Amino acid sequence: MTSVQRLWRRAREYLGLKALKCRRCGEVIYPPKRACPYCGSRDLEEVALPRRGKVITYTVINVPIEGFPKPTVIAVADLGGAKVMAQVVEGAEELVEGAEVEVVLGKVGRTVEGLEYYMPALRVVSDKSPDEGDTD
Amino acid sequence: MRVAVVGVGMTKVGRLVDKSIRDLAAEAGLKAIEETGWEPPEAIVVGNMLSSLSEQENLGALIADYLGYRGVPAFKVEAACGSGGAAIAVGYSLVRAGIRRVLVIGVEKLTEAPTPVTTRRLAWASDADYELVHGPSFAGLNALLMRHYMSKHGVSREEMGSWAVLMHENGYRNPYAHIRKKVDLQTVINSPVIADPIRLFDACPISDGAAAVYLAAEDEVRRLSDTPVWVAAVANATDAVDVLSRKYLDRLEAAIMSAREAYRLAGVGPGDVDVAEVHDAYSITGVLGVEAMGFAEIGKAAKLVHEGRFAPGDKPTINPSGGLKSRGHPVGATGVYQVVEVVMQLRGDFPGIKVAAEVGAAQNVGGVGSNVTTTILRR
Structure with a gap:
């Protein structure tokens, strides 16, 4: 289980969807590393990832780990060239590979102190419902 | 310097309620040593991920002493589910570096904690x-x-x-x-x-079990085994x-x-x-x-x-x-x-x-x- 201290340490990064971009090869690096894992360059700049993207793969976990919802729905989404993992907290019934998703704030789990915490999470953007667009 | 396996041992795999980490390590480790005619190893490398479930770290010293080799250099290698292979890699490198007889033991006791605890730790x-x-x-x-x-x-x-x-x-x-x-x-x-x-x-x-491989340098091999297998x-x-x-x-x-x-x-x-x-x-x-x-x-x-x-x-x-x-x-x-x-x-x-x-x-x-x-x- 994570803790308040650990979440606080990366709060700016998590909530701002921060990633790195390699100035040499142009690849987006997420999660952040101290060197570009693709070309080795250390010339990196911080970027904010877009809040919309598409689902690459997902899973519905019926046997979740302690502190997380049952089921825990997890997707990996392509957000501007980065693969980002997040819980799907809205529209999970319409989740398919390639589905369009939007980043929202979701209550995802409990810390070791017993506090509920929020993280960037995903909402599946339905084809059927009218598109509300970006809400931030 | 060529390296050979001159002894092996393993326990049955399963939910082994009546065996602890040290029991498992001893059963596999001593079997491998027995195959060499009870030749003492010069070092012991232990592959393990979650001995913390048994409230037991410091496995190298624990196992060396329990097996009867107090004083021998011994330590744990961890690489998640790859810990056993990593321990083999380290043991092999030690023999290549001049330590002539190295016992590698992989041991895990996953059923010591309730399954939800083990599941959470595996996700680590x-x-x-x-x-x-x-x-x-x-x-x-x-x-x-x-x-x-x-x-x-x-x-x-x-x-x-x-x-x-x-x-x-x-x-x-x-x-x-x-x-x-x-x-x-x-x-x-x-x-x-x-x-x-x-x-x-x-x-x-989710299993308990231990396995051991006794590695020896080329000039020791003939003395310790009639059926060596070369790494x-x-x-x-x-x-x-x-x-x-x-x-x-x-x-x-x-x-x-x-x-x-x-x-x-x-x-x-x-x-x-x-x-x-x-x-x-x-x-x-x-x-x-x-x-x-x-x-x-x-x-x-x-x-x-x-x-x-x-x-x-x-x-x-x-x-x-x-x-x-x-x-x-x-x-x-x-x-x-x-x-x-x-x-x-x-x-x-x-x-x-x-x-x-x-x-x-x-x-x-x-x-x-x-x-x-x-x-x-x-x-």
Whole structure:
């Protein structure tokens, strides 16, 4: 289980969807590393990832780990060239590979102190419902 | 300096309520030492991931002393589910560096804690800050790869399910196996969903067990064994712990790198391997492992298994032990079990399915393919 201290340490990064971009090869690096894992360059700049993207793969976990919802729905989404993992907290019934998703704030789990915490999470953007667009 | 395996030992794998970490380590370790005529090792390397479940760290000293070798250099090596293979890699390097007799013990006691606690700790093999914080179980992470692989390569549920059928068919004959039970394809593909698309029979059990390999330098080998098996190569490679920053989700790059390097060092290729133990923590892991070893093209391994390839009689025969699915997965011990099993195949004394073999390979995978050791052995 994570803790308040650990979440606080990366709060700016998590909530701002921060990633790195390699100035040499142009690849987006997420999660952040101290060197570009693709070309080795250390010339990196911080970027904010877009809040919309598409689902690459997902899973519905019926046997979740302690502190997380049952089921825990997890997707990996392509957000501007980065693969980002997040819980799907809205529209999970319409989740398919390639589905369009939007980043929202979701209550995802409990810390070791017993506090509920929020993280960037995903909402599946339905084809059927009218598109509300970006809400931030 | 050539290195050989001059003794092996292992315990039955399972939920071994009456045995602790030290009991398991002693049973496997002393068996391996007994095979050398009770020659004391000069160092002991322990592969283990989660001895903390038994409230026991400091395994090197604990085991050295308990086995009767107080004073001998000894320490633990950890690389998640790849800890056993990593311990072999370290032990091999020690012999190459001049320590002439090294005992490598892989040991794991996963049933010491309630299953939910063990499940949570196993997920610690993932990236805590960028994956685990969102809540995926270890099965969930592998499920992400399995869905992507099946979708990208047009692999059916039946084709993926054939992996478990083959493993249980093999493991049924292994007296050391955890789950000795044959299953049919319908049972596999209709078993309960753990983390969609991973079902119960796609997953390995939670196991206890220990295995040991006694490594010796060339000039000691003749004195210690009449049936040495030579270590042709040991190669470890790493990938990102997170699956997110990898270019591809349908392959395990570290397993590919590790296999390539092992083949290069041993001077053999995939076509020379008679028997292989690959790391099938989940059906998808086994399939990706077979492809990384070069036994099938990317996207093809599950289809080949479904068509009957890799069964006893085929070259290579894969996982005659039953693999992690049936033999079981005492995580930090698994990589050592695999080497013991391949050694016994090459010596001709494996007590389950026998493969006539000159060259064997063992592939041990830590995390979701982040720390992989490939070992190649020959008679």
